[in-house]
Amino acid sequence: MNFNAMLVPVLCLFFLFPALLAQSSASNASSTSAAARALDALLQNYAYRAFVRPKTGVPYDAVVPSNLTGIQIAAMRLRSGSLRTRGVKMYKEFEIPIGVVERSYVEHLVLVYQNLGNWSLRYYSMPNYTYLAPVLGLIAYDASDLSAKNLPELDLRAFGDPIKINFSDAESAPGGSVPKCVWFDLHGLVKFSNLTAPNECSTIQQGHFSIVAETISPPIPSPARGGKESNNRRTWIIVGSVVGGVALLAFLGFLVLWARKCKQRKKMQEMEKAADVGEALHMTSVGDTKAPSATFTRTQPTLENEYVP
Ligand SMILES: *[C@@H]1O[C@H](CO)[C@@H](O)[C@H](O)[C@H]1NC(C)=O
Numbered sequence: 510m511n512f513n514a515m516l517v518p519v520l521c522l523f524f525l526f527p528a529l530l531a532q533s534s535a536s537n538a539s540s541t542s543a544a545a546r547a548l549d550a551l552l553q554n555y556a557y558r559a560f561v562r563p564k565t566g567v568p569y570d571a572v573v574p575s576n577l578t579g580i581q582i583a584a585m586r587l588r589s590g591s592l593r594t595r596g597v598k599m600y601k602e603f604e605i606p607i608g609v610v611e612r613s614y615v616e617h618l619v620l621v622y623q624n625l626g627n628w629s630l631r632y633y634s635m636p637n638y639t640y641l642a643p644v645l646g647l648i649a650y651d652a653s654d655l656s657a658k659n660l661p662e663l664d665l666r667a668f669g670d671p672i673k674i675n676f677s678d679a680e681s682a683p684g685g686s687v688p689k690c691v692w693f694d695l696h697g698l699v700k701f702s703n704l705t706a707p708n709e710c711s712t713i714q715q716g717h718f719s720i721v722a723e724t725i726s727p728p729i730p731s732p733a734r735g736g737k738e739s740n741n742r743r744t745w746i747i748v749g750s751v752v753g754g755v756a757l758l759a760f761l762g763f764l765v766l767w768a769r770k771c772k773q774r775k776k777m778q779e780m781e782k783a784a785d786v787g788e789a790l791h792m793t794s795v796g797d798t799k800a801p802s803a804t805f806t807r808t809q810p811t812l813e814n815e816y817v818p
């Protein structure tokens with residue numbers, strides 16, 4: 510029966526539905542990374558605005574647009590040569606040793622510093638992990654045009670000692686979990702490493718850094734991305750799936766009933782046909798239905814109280 514043939518694809522769709530949803534949410538990992546890259550470009554532009562006749566080697570705090578309140582940025586202009594031979598003793602939380610080199614040679618470069626503060630989770634969501642410190646960024650750009658926007662990053666590497674990051678006000682890890690350093694490179698790659706000292710991480714490349722601890726409890730929908738909105742969305746997806754499922758079941762039930770009825774009607778029609786052909790019983794139409802009727806009556810009806818002589 511072709512009804513079964515129809516049922517299989519319908520059921521397949523039903524079971525694939527959650528998988529399709531999961532895929533669509535997974536594909537947003539890269540959109541998160543794209544948002545972070547767009548933020549870097551915006552913050553580069555705003556950090557450069559702090560420069561008014563800048564001295565080299567001096568950090569200048571800059572102002573972020575009001576829609577990003579909570580993020581701190583700074584910029585420091587350096588001669589490439591002095592970065593390589595002298596390093597920077599302390600630039601906010603970063604300690605830059607001798608031997609840090611940018612690979613595509615420029616005369617001067619700018620080190621842009623970012624502290625994402627309460628925006629860390631928004632731009633660098635970490636399912637199953639808790640941030641113990643804000644996400645900090647250190648990125649090098651060319652300094653030849655201080656009004657430039659959308660500058661490409663320079664490729665910065667430490668060839669001697671690594672760059673150290675002092676997360677002085679990191680929270681301590683919740684009981685039972687081990688804190689870890691996390692590094693986000695500029696291409697969306699995430700790497701973990703051990704702390705090199707209490708509240709201290711190290712790196713040989715630029716990017717974004719923080720300290721995290723693994724969450725031990727089963728993951729609750731993380732408020733990182735959209736918070737309430739994404740919770741709401743999830744609720745609606747569940748409600749939608751349930752309602753859709755019930756509607757689908759009702760539809761299937763209806764199909765089954767309809768198929769049965771169809772079968773019955775066909776049987777009836779065949780029986781009627783057989784009756785018409787094989788029996789001399791005549792059918793007369795009474796409304797829509799046919800009823801057997803005789804052409805003449807064999808026994809005349811008599812009234813019981815009729816007078817019989
Ligand atoms: C914040 O505002 C700036 C300038 O007003 C705008 O360019 C940027 O797209 C905004 N960013 C976000 C994340 O809303």
Ligand SMILES: *[C@@H]1O[C@H](CO)[C@@H](O)[C@H](O)[C@H]1NC(C)=O
Nearest residue numbers: 577578579580626627628631
């Ligand atoms: C961070 O805090 C500031 C106020 O200090 C607030 O305006 C901003 O909306 C917060 N950002 C997020 C992502 O909650």
Ligand SMILES: *[C@@H]1O[C@H](CO)[C@@H](O)[C@H](O)[C@H]1NC(C)=O
Nearest residue numbers: 635636637638725726727728
């Ligand atoms: C988070 O942990 C759960 C259970 O341990 C696991 O199934 C899930 O894949 C993890 N999520 C990520 C993004 O690693």
Ligand SMILES: *[C@@H]1O[C@H](CO)[C@@H](O)[C@H](O)[C@H]1NC(C)=O
Nearest residue numbers: 675676677678706707708709
């Ligand atoms: C980290 O910074 C804090 C405060 O700025 C300072 O007291 C501490 O000595 C620093 N730690 C290291 C290892 O440099």
Ligand SMILES: *[C@@H]1O[C@H](CO)[C@@H](O)[C@H](O)[C@H]1NC(C)=O
Nearest residue numbers: 687688689701702703704705
């Ligand atoms: C990190 O430290 C733990 C012990 O605390 C050690 O077992 C592990 O091998 C270390 N990992 C790396 C990458 O050094």
Ligand SMILES: CC(=O)N[C@H]1CO[C@H](CO)[C@@H](O)[C@@H]1O
Nearest residue numbers: 533534536537540734735739
């Ligand atoms: C929840 C969420 O961030 N959804 C986004 C997934 O990515 C698409 C574009 O790729 C956005 O339109 C959604 O808002």
